Amino acid sequence: VARWSPDARERLERAALDLFQEQGFAATTVPEITERAGLTTRTFFRHFADKREVLFAEDVVPEVATRMVTDAPEGLAPIEVLAEGLRQVADTRFEGRREDLRVRRAITATDASLQERELRKWAVVRDSAAVALHGRGVPDTEARLLAGLGVAVLEVALADWLAAGDDSDHRPLADYVDEGLTVLRRAIAPRPGRG
Amino acid sequence: VARWSPDARERLERAALDLFQEQGFAATTVPEITERAGLTTRTFFRHFADKREVLFAEDVVPEVATRMVTDAPEGLAPIEVLAEGLRQVADTRFEGRREDLRVRRAITATDASLQERELRKWAVVRDSAAVALHGRGVPDTEARLLAGLGVAVLEVALADWLAAGDDSDHRPLADYVDEGLTVLRRAIAPRPGRG
Numbered sequence: 001v002a003r004w005s006p007d008a009r010e011r012l013e014r015a016a017l018d019l020f021q022e023q024g025f026a027a028t029t030v031p032e033i034t035e036r037a038g039l040t041t042r043t044f045f046r047h048f049a050d051k052r053e054v055l056f057a058e059d060v061v062p063e064v065a066t067r068m069v070t071d072a073p074e075g076l077a078p079i080e081v082l083a084e085g086l087r088q089v090a091d092t093r094f095e096g097r098r099e100d101l102r103v104r105r106a107i108t109a110t111d112a113s114l115q116e117r118e119l120r121k122w123a124v125v126r127d128s129a130a131v132a133l134h135g136r137g138v139p140d141t142e143a144r145l146l147a148g149l150g151v152a153v154l155e156v157a158l159a160d161w162l163a164a165g166d167d168s169d170h171r172p173l174a175d176y177v178d179e180g181l182t183v184l185r186r187a188i189a190p191r192p193g194r195g
Numbered sequence: 196v197a198r199w200s201p202d203a204r205e206r207l208e209r210a211a212l213d214l215f216q217e218q219g220f221a222a223t224t225v226p227e228i229t230e231r232a233g234l235t236t237r238t239f240f241r242h243f244a245d246k247r248e249v250l251f252a253e254d255v256v257p258e259v260a261t262r263m264v265t266d267a268p269e270g271l272a273p274i275e276v277l278a279e280g281l282r283q284v285a286d287t288r289f290e291g292r293r294e295d296l297r298v299r300r301a302i303t304a305t306d307a308s309l310q311e312r313e314l315r316k317w318a319v320v321r322d323s324a325a326v327a328l329h330g331r332g333v334p335d336t337e338a339r340l341l342a343g344l345g346v347a348v349l350e351v352a353l354a355d356w357l358a359a360g361d362d363s364d365h366r367p368l369a370d371y372v373d374e375g376l377t378v379l380r381r382a383i384a385p386r387p388g389r390g
Contacts, residue, residue, distance in 0.1 A: 078382060119311065145375055148351060152344055184340050185383050189380065189384065
């Protein structure tokens with residue numbers, strides 16, 4: 001067993017995902033993961049709090065949501081800050097990882113505690129985005145509403161993007177995000193001719 | 196111990212909430228709850244799957260979300276179905292229960308598993324509303340987006356309504372829902388003079 005390995009994290013992730021797929025999340029132990037990866041459990045716990053976290057550690061973290069909002073140019077309307085932030089998250093954190101994300105999603109679907117962890121992840125991202133929007137001067141309630149809307153749009157976009165076929169015309173996640181915002185904009189606008 | 200009690204459920208709920216407040220959720224056992232209520236554990240498990248469910252059983256259930264959408268008059272735009280459904284949920288499931296809901300929310304805030312259960316509740320309500328909207332002919336993606344928006348609005352409205360002071364001018368939850376929809380409508384509308 002190597003004492004130090006520069007790619008330890010990736011090897012642990014690969015081994016864990018493979019084992020979760022082969023024998024199920026619940027049946028897989030940390031020692032099995034480390035044995036498969038050729039590393040020690042001590043190394044595992046330097047990288048992950050538990051086996052559940054292997055599935056979530058690489059995902060959109062609250063810091064990313066915060067930075068996207070904080071770094072947006074001044075003078076943008078809050079919805080434009082949000083839309084631009086969502087597109088950037090799509091491009092930098094999800095694009096190019098479709099197969100990997102499908103595998104993770106399929107594993108998550110098999111276990112209630114993983115599903116709850118997934119929901120918590122989105123709630124934390126939402127709350128971070130709300131705090132960051134409020135920090136830009138958006139009133140508190142509006143900031144929380146926009147953050148909730150943004151996460152709702154991203155969740156739907158992600159599900160549709162992951163579910164889409166792999167033929168030549170598959171489109172980037174950012175397109176799904178834009179379409180989601182457009183659909184909602186049309187849906188909640190007052191209907192013409194009805195005041 | 197009474198063999199049958201018509202108000203068993205309410206007594207168990209009262210006893211559980213009191214004990215959760217007095218000594219904490221984690222420290223409270225089902226036998227303690229039933230002893231306080233003067234009922235048997237057998238009766239407890241006829242009403243609740245576990246102590247966690249005492250906090251969630253009386254809340255907005257997916258069936259309510261489904262019915263609100265399904266029963267809405269024909270010819271309403273999807274956003275109007277959603278808005279009317281949210282107002283009805285506010286009026287029939289939350290209004291008049293502010294103190295009780297505050298107590299439950301304070302207990303939920305103390306425990307990670309309760310918070311995750313709360314998130315799962317909202318996710319299930321959202322998914323039920325999406326299925327019901329789709330059943331009315333709303334395209335699948337739009338239905339899921341609107342359901343996500345609706346739950347986001349209700350969550351923010353509920354938080355602000357529960358946090359509001361108890362002075363004479365406190366307003367019904369349905370008003371917070373309407374305001375949330377108005378804020379989002381304005382926020383995501385194209386800005387005048389910017390095409």
